[in-house]
Amino acid sequence: MKRSSVALTAAGCLLAATGCTPGTTHVTLTVDQAAALADQQVHVKVTGAPAGKPLEVGAEAVDRDGRKWHGQVTFTADDHGTVVLDTAKPSAGSYHDTDGMGLFWSMNPPDGSPDAQSYLPPVEDGQAVEHLDLFVDRDGKRLASTTITRRWVAPGVTARPLTRAKDKLTGLYVAPKPDGAKHPAVLLLGGSEGGLPPPSSTYLLASHGYPVLDLAYFHAPGVPQDLREIPLEYFAAAAQWLSRQPEVDPAHIVALGTSFGSEPALLVADHFPRLVHGAVLLAPGASVTGSFPHSGGAAWTYQGKPLPVNDPIPVDGVSGPVLAVAGGSDLTWDSKQSAELIMLRLDEAHSAFPHEAVIVDAAGHGVGGAPYLPHGTKINHPIVGPYDLGGSRPANEAALRRGWTKTLALLASLQR
Template sequence: MHASAKAVIGVDAPIALADQAVHLKINGLEPHDEITVGSSATAYDGKVWHGRATFTADDRGRVDLSTTRPVSGTYNTVDGMGLFWSMRPPAGDPNGHYFSPLSPELSPSYAVKITVTAHGRQLASRTLTREWEAKGVSSRMLALAHDKVVGEMFLPRSGTLRHPAVLAFGGSEGGVSMKWTAALLASHGYPTLALGYFGEHGLPATLRNVPLEYFATAARLLAAQPEVDPAHIIAMGYSRGSEPALLLAEDYPRLIHGVVVYAPSSNVNQGFGGGNAWTKQGHPIPQGSIPLDHLSGPLLAIAGADDALWPSSTYVKAIIGDLNAIQDRYPYQALVYPGAGHGVGIFPFLAEGTVAPTMGGNRVGNAVAKERGWPKVLALLADTQR
C-alpha cells in the first residue's frame, strides 16, 4: 500500500501565539496507511530540534492529531500539541536541554515545520508561525541609569482599556528570564514587566542582599504606564523569585494586588554562598516563614509533585494553610501536578527538558502541568479586571 501524493496538512491557525494550541489534520492519505508526522524548529544557537509521531490513517485516509494516539514517536499519548513540546535536540539527553528560541526583541516569533512522510518519501510539508507578540504589542528595554531597574516592558497595543498588569521575575538563573512570558501576557492584553534583579550590569552579581525596594520601584514604574490599571498589579515569581513575590504582596499591599508563584517556597531562604538573599530599608529580611496576613488580592501557587530541587508541593500546602488559618478574604488556589518537577511552569507547548534528576519530574508531566496551569493564570488576570 502506498500513501497518496495528495496528502494535505490542514491547520486551523497557521499563525498563532506560542501558547495557543493548534489543530492539525492530515488528509488525502490512503486508508489505513502508516505515516510519520514530523516537527522541527531552530533554537537560538542554530541547532535544529525534531519531534515525530507515526500514525495509522483511518478508513477515509485521515489522521487527526488531536484525537489519534501515535503508534510510536517522541510522545505516546493522544495529544494534539505533542509534536511541539516533545521535540528533542539533535544530540544528547533531551532531559538535559532546553529549547531556547531567539528572545522576543530579536524575533517576534519562531517557526515550526511540519512534514508528512511515508514509504521513504515526503508527502507534504507546512511551516507554522508561533508568535511571542500579537499585533500591536510594543516593548522597550529598561536600563538602570534611566529607569532605576533592569528588564523589558511589554505593552498591549495603544488605545486599549487599562488592564491588570504583571511584574514577572524568575529565580536562581538570574538575568531577565521572563521576557517570553511577558510578551505572551501582553499579547493577551496584560502589560508585563520582565524584571532582572541580579546577574545584570549594575545589579548584584549573585542572589545576595537584593533590596525589596528594587522590586517595588519596578512595580511603580509598571503602574505608571497608561495601559495599566494601577489598582491591579500582580507579582509573578518563579522558584527563588517566589520569595520576593510573596514579600512584595505582604509588605506593599497598596502596590501589589495579587500573586502567582511557580515552584515556590513559603520561606525566606539564605542567599547564594550564605548570608541574606533579601533586604529592606538596608536590613536583612530574616530567614524563615513568610507571613501572608496583609494580602490585598488573589493568590495562585503552582507546584510539581515530583519537584526534586526543593519541596515546592509542601511549600504550597504551607502557603494555603496559612491563608486558611487567617481566612483570607481573597481567592486563593494551589495546583500540584503529578509527574511535574521544578519545571512545572510557565506557558505551554515549548520543547523543554527537565534537567533530571536535579529538577525532578518528567517531560510529559511538565508539559501537562503547563498546558493546564497557564489557563488558570490567564483566568486569574481576567477575574481581577472584573
C-alpha cells in the first residue's frame, strides 16, 4: 500500500471545515498513512504546540450500529512543541503507557464501558471500512484534525461462501489478489461461539496474500448445532478442498484455531500431517475436552470413534511449525499452562520444526485476532450469554499484537 503523509494545521485553509480561525495557532497534526489496512500501525505526530503545555489528542469512530466510540489522552508538548505518539507517555486519559496506537484500541462506546459490546466497523460497498477522526484540543478548542481510513480488505481480495449441500463444507473461502503464484494457506477455526469465525482476521490474512478457508464446524447451517462428535475427517476434507485451490501451495497449509478451535487445529495437524503442515493456537487447550454446551459426550471423533475426554492432544505427527499464544489471566481455562505443555510435548517429540509459546501474563482469553481495535474483557457469548474473558485491555492488546505479528511471520517463513 502506498504510504502518504497527511497534515492539517489550524493556520492554513486545510482546516476550514473544522471551524478554526486562520492565524490563531500553528498546531499541526500529521499521520504517515491516510489510508491503511486495519492491522497496520499508523504513526501520529503533533507539532507547533505550546512548549511544555498540556494538550489533548483524541480519536473518534462510528461503529456499524451508529454509536460513536471515543478515546482521548493528555500529553505535554516537549521543548520544541512536539508530541510523537510512538514515544510520548500520556498523563491521563483512555490509556496510560507509551503506545503509538493506544488511541485506536482504547476507544470506548458512548456509555463508557466496552465490556460485552462489540465494535464493528461500518460496511461500505460490502466491505468493512473505518473512518477514524484524530484531533488535537487545548482549552476546549479544536486546534487540528484529520481522518484516517482503515480497511479490512485489500484491492483484489475475493470471497466465496461454501455450503454443505454444494461443497460438503460450511464456510467462507477468501482469496488474495491473483498474482500467478501459490501461497501458504490458512484453515481458520473459531471457538465455542460456533458458526463462522469473525471475518476480520480472514480478510486481513487474505489481504496479506494468504488464502483462507473460514470453516464452520457447529452451530451453523449444514453442521451440528452442538459441539458433539465432530469428525476430524471433516477438517481434513476442508484442508483437502483448500489444497486444490489455484492460489494455494498445498505443501504449506496451516490450521489456525482459537479457544475450542485450537483443539481440532492441533488434532488435524497431528492426525493428517500430509494435509496440514503446522498450527497456530490462540488461547489453546492441550487436552481433549468434552461436548458443548451440553456436557457428557465427546467433542471429536476419529475413524468413527470418540476421542477420550481429557486425553492429551498428541503432537508427534505434526509436520510444520507451531505457534501458541496465551494469557496468564485467562478465566476460561489455563491456556498459559496448555501453551507451555504443547511446547514441552513438541520438545519431547524432538520436533524438527520451529515451535514457540507467546505468553502475556496479564492477558485473558481474548488473545485471538488482529490488533488495534477496541475490545472489552467481557463478551456477550452467543450461546452462553455474558462471559468474562479475564485480563486487562492493555495486556490483551499486547497479546494480540505479538500473536498477530508472529502469525504473519510464520506464514511468511513458508512462502516459497
